[in-house]
Amino acid sequence: MAQEQPIKVFSEIGRLKKVMLHRPGKELENLMPDYLERMLFDDIPFLEEAQREHDEFAQKLRDEGVEVLYLEQLAAESLVDDDVRKAFIEEYLDEANIRGRATKKAVRDLLLAIEDPKELIDKTMAGVQKAELPDLTEAERGLTDLVESNYPFAVDPMPNLYFTRDPFATMGHGVSLNHMYAETRNRETLYGKYIFQHHPVYGGNKVPLVYSRDEATRIEGGDELVLSKDVLAVGISQRTDAASIEKLLINIFEQDLGFKKVLAFEFANNRKFMHLDTVFTMVDYDKFTIHPEIEGDLKVYAVTYEEGQLHIKQEFGPLDEVLAAALGLEAVDLIRCGGDSLVAAGREQWNDGSNTLTVAPGVVVVYKRNTITNAILESKGLRLIKIGGSELVRGRGGPRCMSMPFEREDLA
Template sequence: MTDAARPSPASAPSGPPSGADSEVGRLRTVMLHRPGHELSRLTPRNNDRLLFDGIPWVARAQEEHDAFAEALRERDVEVLYLMDLLTQTLELEEARTAAIETALSDLELGDTMRHYLDGLLGESIPAELATLLTAGIRNDEVRGGFGLVTSLLDHDAFLIDPLPNLLFTRDSSVWVRDRVAITSLAMPARKRETQLTELIYTHHPRFAGSPRIHGHHYEHVEGGDVLLLAPGVIAVGVGERTTAAGVERLARQVFTDDLAHTVLAVPIAQERATMHLDTICTMVDVDKMVVYENVADSLVAHAVTRDGQEDDGTLHLGVAAPEPFLVAAAKAMGIDTLHRIETGLDPVTAEREQWDDGNNTLALAPRVAVAYERNDATNARLEAAGIEVVEIAGSELGSGRGGPRCMSCPIVRDPLA
């Protein structure tokens, strides 16, 4: 398709100003990614490298995700799909060029194959290009560029890797008030996700002029580790994916832009089941969170605040001694107690339901949260605490170890009073 024939993104959706100042303000707009061809690329030989614990049944995962999206729409939430936004973004030549250059930057491709793929991707219409960039390209799928690289690669090896973790849109961007933090994903298998997300926020008309903080080229911060506990209070997990250096940079950014007064740095034990902070706890009301009880009592936080400036103008950070997380959070939030609702009914049930993302809930409003239906013990505790639980199926969606919060990036929430 020629540039003249390529459609203009002028008709792409536009909407109200974006932003969020909490985890529980009424959700108005959310970005999701419907499972696609990228999930069908998972095999028992590559799923570990691509960070999936299992091989999902794609058709069922799509059915479950469609039901999730419909549950949100029934609550008057506008659902934006990442693939639609990406396709519309790729209608712009500048965005196409940047996306192709990023995809072909892998040094293992070699010049012969890189030149061939540059032509293949460059000739693709936006929808085809979006699919190729997300589902990847295997060695046995190309019809040119043959040389030493392709001769030595297995026939089913990927020249451009698929991105099955796009499902978890929370990780690659986070809105902090009216600004979007483009995150920096730590794992090589996920690096291109945040680059494509940044492409959308840079070029799509929906987000034109939206100020940004952080970026994929900075120290590692992942969205699953960032919780907006209350207006002005941000908790950030520090562990397997988010580094202390990443939290330090994010804190300086939000303080400089007056987006927060306190950042709580929360060390997370290096365990697979507790990868991100939102696999340990999520907010379900202005003063309530569901917490994985097996680690709740050992979780601590360092309160980071603004503390003057260095001689060179750099913002100086004050770092408090560690306190129990819920205590430090309540102090920063200005409330007497941050109440905890524990996962499961006992330590064994808690471990099982935490593994199945029992406390990875998505708040739609204060005291309303989406949760996987399979975690019945945790859901019963939520309901007993006055939380309305919107249950969704997740037998296949959960194979990537992520719940409703992981699968959603809130774009617009009502501000809390």
């Protein structure tokens, strides 16, 4: 029997019990050099090796006692009803930016012919090449079809899907179903919508929503961190608007999820620091990774909610003192990516040296390639679970980016 509240995430470090991943699929094989910027990629991963690295990641989590769920399987299990499957296809088509009427009809016909829900989900993730569709007659071709005849895709792929942290974010017993920064990623949140509406375990209003994908302002899960049962951290970044944070916080406080304070981190707005978790993650009760390049310009605001109003106060003083006070600790240790070397810090942060996934207090998943940062973490007494990332890292994301916790043990 499903538990009454199937989402339970009240920290970044409580022992991880259940996590959602997405195994990279054929969407990566639809990346092309000419359109990498459009897809938010800098390079093209080799799919076979990316899958091998991802399988290693999943297995090492299982070895720690973590139940691994997959986005594609959860989404497929949400489409077993034929009417729901058809509704999903129509909504997918509406958001796929197919501007030619005849092309849209051809894609609809292709998707409706796929009866197996898992096969359907895989296809919608991979995208649709125009070469897969029947040739249009002259009479069927509209102006849009003619003008865009050289673009190879009828529907763009979703190559960022293996970064499951961003389309929605779990916090407490609830979920933030996000409005993404880029149109190419905003379609990813459709899978979360159907999971939390129609999945036999997670659907049917079992999980309260604290943000809606229909909002006009953007927010992404890499900017949403659960520091404790009382404190959240949210990044104001390239991918997350301050206005979105205010909406999120009001919903969190009004739905009484248990959180009493939010620390809002404002830092440089660029791709290098696209999310808070690319420069800052929690690895133990009193330890955090941080990229030193953000510290000089970082601003932190403490947000509380009283009598129907948000109260916002800028926090002055060293970040370690701000965090210690918020978490009720005597002190915290900020472990700098790359140590004292700006060269090592820049290189290893680009390869997600600061983006870690904590599976239990002091037990942390990292890319093994970040040797300098890893040695520092080990010197602090942390146990590291090292995974390969030569291909996965090409999408600019690390272990935290690639995982969405569904259940963690409460901290003692």
